Amino acid sequence: MALMITDDCINCDVCEPECPNEAISPGEEIYEIDPGKCTECVGHYDEPQCQQVCPVDCIPLDPEHNETNEQLMEKYHKLTGL
Structure with a gap:
């Protein structure tokens, strides 16, 4: 599943x-995550790094972009060319 940033973003x-x-960039009002680039850090780290550093805990899973670990790894390979 890709991640998303909620309105609680500061x-x-x-x-x-x-x-x-x-995958993260400034939006009109809050930061946004591009689901086409978000792999939940699969292939890079054991845990999503954005969730680890967020001081307000506003980065949950995006229910509209349900993906398996295999799909996230495939996306990682496409994005990195590895």
Whole structure:
């Protein structure tokens, strides 16, 4: 499943540099996660790095983008070319 950022986001900017896939970017009001690039850090780390650094815990799983670990790993391979 891709992750998403909720309206609780305080725009602190700590999540964006942590994303190895560059899936996080500033939106009109809060940061946003591109589900096409989000692998929940599968292939890079054991846990999603954005969730680890978020001070307000506003990065849950996105129920609209349900993916298995295998699908996330496939996306990782496509994004990295590895």
